[in-house]
């Protein structure tokens with residue numbers, strides 16, 4: 001049900017980084033767009049000695065120049081309240097209950113946003129349950145959590161069990177900001193609003209699919225988190241598998257959240273399990289070494305601050321998956337992500353097969369290039385088709401021409417992915433949030449790889465910073481003619 005009622009947005013971890021750089025700016029963005037319900041209030045929960053006024057001053061300084069309009073900023077600040085408390089103290093929760101529901105100051109529709117360590121999610125949800133703040137009497141209750149949703153299948157299940165003890169699945173919003181609304185809608189419209197593509201979108205015509213997310217930055221100051229996670233967990237288990245489901249799924253019965261998520265889950269369930277003995281044939285990992293980028297020498301992963309000396313955490317991961325259903329059987333899906341790569345980009349590249357008849361064998365066209373469809377997601381949002389046309393002149397030669405199906409501009413919706421998602425939480429729309437079975441099936445896909453990589457700790461391949469990753473990853477390809485497509489500009493070699 002879509003509603004837009006007044007509500008109270010409680011941020012656990014209001015003083016932290018996520019709150020400062022993502023949540024508050026997004027809520028402010030919604031304020032300036034006039035999209036917040038008039039009675040929405042934001043309660044920051046934190047252990048610092050802050051009053052409502054200090055919290056408002058902090059927010060003013062966090063927003064800085066972004067808050068161009070003084071009137072909007074003041075209206076926004078009047079929505080802010082601060083509740084002091086330590087997450088670990090049980091006595092805090094009855095007080096929070098009375099503060100939120102006893103004073104008549106706040107709407108009884110409550111959103112609890114967990115901008116805190118994942119290890120604390122369970123503790124807080126339990127305490128909320130203990131004092132009845134989970135019960136939907138007199139108003140709805142929603143719980144929002146950020147990835148990582150567990151560390152592997154087992155921990156995801158245990159986290160889910162803890163949350164499920166006090167909150168129903170329909171109350172839980174698992175946020176994946178990588179898939180902004182624009183991207184999801186783009187893929188859905190492209191696939192399901194164009195009849196001409198549907199007959200081709202299967203194993204008879206498609207040779208393989210590549211999904212790449214590359215980042216030019218290294219781990220920066222996040223080594224503490226990243227070294228325990230690695231590229232497979234950080235990007236592939238969550239974001240890239242989500243993209244795969246959108247590209248591969250059957251048309252949903254409707255666009256409501258459950259129909260969409262049902263189809264995504266079917267794809268994940270159909271992915272052929274990777275036995276531990278096949279991990280090395282289907283997955284590849286590597287770590288960035290030092291390299292020169294824009295004339296500047298950059299350190300390798302092991303030289304970054306806070307990275308353990310002998311870490312074998314992967315900063316690059318590539319994976320070959322097969323989806324065992326009627327549409328996709330035996331068509332490889334290559335998923336790849338890396339840090340400190342040549343360029344930051346996210347792209348789905350779909351390569352079609354060669355025409356069955358080699359009609360041009362006797363002509364100057366020695367090797368016909370295949371058709372490609374490229375869906376670029378970040379930083380440009382663009383859909384491009386590559387077709388073969390005859391070159392000008394008397395000889396029969398072919399060249400690749402590119403048809404841009406959309407405006408190839410900077411993806412604006414990327415910038416406000418959080419705004420759209422927060423509005424969905426306020427409106428109760430689950431479509432872009434992960435249901436637990438999605439999370440769990442995605443863990444089942446990568447779990448065998450994580451287990452093998454955790455055991456094989458002696459060696460990891462490296463690639464120079466600023467490159468497109470290790471050439472050894474090419475061994476995942478099932479045919480010699482297959483090559484990575486890195487960016488829109490890249491030619492099919």
Ligand SMILES: NC(=O)c1ccc[n+]([C@@H]2O[C@H](COP(=O)([O-])OP(=O)(O)OC[C@H]3O[C@@H](n4cnc5c(N)ncnc54)[C@H](OP(=O)(O)O)[C@@H]3O)[C@@H](O)[C@H]2O)c1
Nearest residue numbers: 013014015016017018019047086087088115116117118146
């Ligand atoms: N930052 C991002 O861009 C980002 C992106 C994706 C996901 N996430 C996820 O979002 C969550 C928060 O990340 P973050 O980067 O914001 O972390 P952070 O900067 O370390 O913030 C943690 C927050 O938790 C509070 N906190 C910790 N222990 C507490 C206690 N006992 N009582 C009350 N408050 C306590 C901290 O309060 P103090 O200020 O008093 O220490 C701080 O406000 C994590 O789950 C993370 O994985 C973050």
